[in-house]
Amino acid sequence: MKSEMKAVAAGEPIIELTGLTKKYGEQTAVNNLSLSIGKGEVFGLLGPNGAGKTTTILMMLGLTEPTGGSVKVCGLDPVREPLEVKRRVGYMPDDIGFYEDRTALDNLVFTARLNGIPAGEAQDEAHRLLERVGLADALTKKVGAFSRGMRQRLGIADVLIKRPEVIILDEPTLGIDPEGVRELLKLIEELSRKEGLTVLLSSHHLHQVQQICDRVGLFVKGRLIASGDIETLAAQLDDEGLITVELEASNWNEKLTDSLAGLDGVVEVRGPVFGKTSRASATAVLTCSRDLTAEAARAVIDSGAQLHAVNRKQYGLDDIYHRYFEGGDTNERKNVNR
């Protein structure tokens, strides 16, 4: 059952949520969430607006108290030890604030000093991090003059300066142009791969998140409805384990339709659908109980038609998005509990 879904990390868990629930009055923002995130993992919390992503993050940080269930971050309970959790976890909110009339360097040194890093060390570390996030040329520029992308980069330096074990980024790519998004995601990925950081990021941009996340969790109306890597999620799209093969051929003939329908393992043939302007080429979609790509191609050739394309359909993020998000929880899956 979905509400009892437990998404389990492959490595040693660093974040563990069990039956986590948050209610605001009558409204349940997070509903019985169980999730485990492993050390060094890049995990994406995905979901449309109001799905409960930020509320989940706030509970991990001890910034809001759960109504039910438990949270463990780096082995600590954020409700009881919020300061220790804050020391170990770097959090970048979606509306990160800086001192606008101070330079990037000053802002970073200020954060470092707040976190108990001695003055000299803070300067060195701030320089190193500004270089690391690609802001070396802007270190003496006032933050008020920064673009959104530059602010996000500075935000990442700002969370890194206290040397966290985990970084949590709420909508880090919001409002950044595509090139800026690419660069920011590359940076986040490198931080995880090269420095072993655990990264949790929330987003409603599936395409962006797919590029760098080891796993994603899909949230809808406060519930985790599916989780896993993209391949696992795509596999979950097929309850019955059916495979879709798409064919395109010209000189389509009745014999071909019959022989496709007669292939062992074909459940359904949809088509042929002829082109709108010309009947020269047509497409058909086969639903099969096993992979019939090669046999379908052979059937086209044997029928005397010309094969233009044959393709075993791979489910992608768009399919996942439509299936899981657009239908909300009317699209509950029977077998997402893996």
Ligand SMILES: Nc1ncnc2c1ncn2[C@@H]1O[C@H](COP(=O)(O)OP(=O)(O)OP(=O)(O)O)[C@@H](O)[C@H]1O
């Ligand atoms: N302080 C609050 N008081 C009352 N309701 C709240 C509060 N914070 C969040 N909610 C509600 O809880 C639900 C989940 O909100 P949350 O901000 O966690 O979603 P989200 O997935 O982060 O969305 P977004 O992508 O828009 O930030 C929403 O319906 C929201 O209106």
